[in-house]
Amino acid sequence: MTHLSTACIHADDIHNRVTDVAPPINVSTTFRYDNENLVPEVEIENFIETIEQTPVYSRESHPNSFRLQTVLSDILGGHAAVYNSGVSAFHALIFHYNPKRFFMDDGYSGVRGIATLYQEKHGLETYKLHQIEEFAEKGDLIHLEVPLNPYGTCRDIAALAKRVHKKGAILSIDSTLAPPPLQDAWDFGADVVMHSATKYLGGHSDLLAGVVVVKTMEQQRKLIRERIFLGTNVGNLESFLLLRSLRTFEMRVLKQSENATKIVSFLHENKANYSKVLNEVYHSSLQKEAFVQRQLAGGHGAVFSVTLRSVEQCKKLPAKLVYFQHATSLGGVESLIEWRALSDTKIDPCLVRLSIGCENADDLIQDLDNALNALQGAAKD
Numbered sequence: 523m524t525h526l527s528t529a530c531i532h533a534d535d536i537h538n539r540v541t542d543v544a545p546p547i548n549v550s551t552t553f554r555y556d557n558e559n560l561v562p563e564v565e566i567e568n569f570i571e572t573i574e575q576t577p578v579y580s581r582e583s584h585p586n587s588f589r590l591q592t593v594l595s596d597i598l599g600g601h602a603a604v605y606n607s608g609v610s611a612f613h614a615l616i617f618h619y620n621p622k623r624f625f626m627d628d629g630y631s632g633v634r635g636i637a638t639l640y641q642e643k644h645g646l647e648t649y650k651l652h653q654i655e656e657f658a659e660k661g662d663l664i665h666l667e668v669p670l671n672p673y674g675t676c677r678d679i680a681a682l683a684k685r686v687h688k689k690g691a692i693l694s695i696d697s698t699l700a701p702p703p704l705q706d707a708w709d710f711g712a713d714v715v716m717h718s719a720t721k722y723l724g725g726h727s728d729l730l731a732g733v734v735v736v737k738t739m740e741q742q743r744k745l746i747r748e749r750i751f752l753g754t755n756v757g758n759l760e761s762f763l764l765l766r767s768l769r770t771f772e773m774r775v776l777k778q779s780e781n782a783t784k785i786v787s788f789l790h791e792n793k794a795n796y797s798k799v800l801n802e803v804y805h806s807s808l809q810k811e812a813f814v815q816r817q818l819a820g821g822h823g824a825v826f827s828v829t830l831r832s833v834e835q836c837k838k839l840p841a842k843l844v845y846f847q848h849a850t851s852l853g854g855v856e857s858l859i860e861w862r863a864l865s866d867t868k869i870d871p872c873l874v875r876l877s878i879g880c881e882n883a884d885d886l887i888q889d890l891d892n893a894l895n896a897l898q899g900a901a902k903d
């Protein structure tokens with residue numbers, strides 16, 4: 523089998539239409555029919571395959587999204603359907619499975635928001651994971667985000683998969699915070715995997731996209747058919763950008779993972795030096811449970827959180843940093859920091875999230891050390 527880095531660069535070679543080494547950006551929404559070979563739609567047997575090979579209209583399929591789908595299917599180990607955002611991907615997923623009951627604990631607010639809309643509009647029953655044994659039935663959907671945003675902590679997929687499958691229910695994993703090669707959710711019993719491609723897969727904070735990955739082509743075809751009617755295909759330009767980003771995907775993610783693990787370990791070991799500022803550090807690399815190493819076999823995610831002693835310190839820390847920009851989102855090559863209260867209504871008001879990029883880890887450590895020392899010096903005894 524081809525390795526990840528090779529697939530990122532070559533999986534879509536089979537779809538080369540021109541001699542250009544860098545695939546062209548196809549911005550067209552509509553494509554000329556072949557006047558020598560006109561087949562009415564009712565006579566087309568494999569509609570999805572046909573529009574992928576010979577695009578007709580870009581809401582259905584276009585050359586850049588088809589290439590993208592090929593690369594993502596390969597590197598995510600299944601059959602991918604690509605969407606115009608991560609939230610769109612989750613919407614497609616819950617629409618596709620159409621469960622009577624939905625189980626989820628913490629997780630992305632937009633994902634929870636869609637479940638709430640389904641509850642309000644369609645009577646979807648929603649539960650917590652500890653209620654699986656009592657209420658889950660065949661065909662219900664259980665959703666786990668892992669690692670968990672904003673903490674970057676790990677939860678046991680295999681243990682949950684056992685409980686879910688005992689009930690004949692479906693387990694969806696939001697693996698956005700640890701894409702392959704860090705975590706491969708299929709190894710632990712996932713039935714369907716989603717990613718916000720806006721984060722690590724895109725990696726440059728310049729595009730929105732999402733992906734749902736399923737085990738069979740038949741199911742992927744169904745997702746694509748539904749996507750045509752929902753109108754949520756990924757855009758032409760975004761597809762090009764994402765495809766371009768994927769060429770360097772593996773080295774970016776591995777560098778981010780290595781950087782983050784190094785920085786977390788520095789903060790954890792030197793916590794006493796910042797005793798008037800730093801309270802807790804949260805990250806999977808600090809968890810001791812055996813499943814964590816098994817599940818994050820390729821390395822830890824590059825997102826972690828810290829709690830500080832006061833809200834005032836949370837407001838001041840971002841401004842004291844040189845390389846960390848104060849902004850939401852994660853997974854890009856540039857390191858970000860966010861006082862989470864700015865974008866999350868339910869979070870500990872003293873929590874700050876960091877997303878580590880591809881800069882030099884020692885420079886980032888120096889930056890954090892300077893800022894924390896400044897706050898430590900200013901803190902009252």
Ligand SMILES: *Cc1c(COP(=O)(O)O)cnc(C)c1O
Nearest residue numbers: 607608609630671698718720731
């Ligand atoms: C960002 C994110 C999403 C939503 O993705 P968008 O591309 O912003 O729509 C879903 N899940 C997780 C874990 C995320 O971090």
